[in-house]
Amino acid sequence: MPDSSKVWLNAGSTLKYPTAFTSNVREVEMSGEAYFEVHADKEHPFIVNTGDLKVTATGTAFNICSFAKAQEEVITLVTGKVAVSQENNIKHLLPGQQLNYQRASKSMEITDIDTYKYISWKDGILAFRDDPLKSIFNRLEQVYQVRFILKDTSINQFTYRATFKGETLDEILDYMGMSIPITFRTTETEKEGNDSINVRTIEVYKN
DSSP states (O other): OTTSOEEEEOTTOEEEOOSSOOSSSEEEEEEEEEEEEOOOOTTSOEEEEOSSOEEEESSOEEEEEEOTTOSEEEEEEEESOEEEEETTEEEEEOTTEEEEEETTTTEEEEEEOOTHHHHGGGGTEEEEEEEEHHHHHHHHHHHHTEEEEESOGGGGGOEEEEEEESOOHHHHHHHHHHHSSEEEEEEEEEEETTTTEEEEEEEEEEO
16 A cells, blocks of 8 residues: 555455545545555554444554445454544454444444454455354355355354365365255356346255
8 A cells, every 4th residue: 555554355345545645644445354454653543434434543453344235344453453433432442352343233342352263364264263154154255255045044053163275165165064964055146236246146954
């Protein structure tokens, strides 16, 4: 970026920023998921606008997951400090903490977490640590631009632990089917949005 900050964008993500930062702040806009390593400059705060939230940092490493269709936004802090604001509500994060913002209720909750699984995607790694299947399918939807439909709500009771690097989506689904009593079936792709993008739909059945 113009100030030597580094940004990694995940699939289906966008970042808007000027060719040069000329004001007292370094301000950008993003949608989707991005990992930031912000060049230290206390005199010129680095601000990320996601639509609902404003994340302010100086010299910091953090991850923002803010997909337009998701019900939540998640900010994960690796190093440094950030301030997250939603209108007049401001929260401060410390390293190893994560803020979960629920769009419907406009509520923000901070928890202590292991940052690895939330930032490993930038190195081409998908890390799941006993996560519920619902959250895993949400993650796979974001990364592979597909849609999962659970045909049995009891599927949500299953959890899964694995690390993937370089596997295709079909390979990941094959591995999951070997250790969890579920079956996947792909249906016809559907047009989504004004861009007429083909979206692969995957139905999930309990065995």
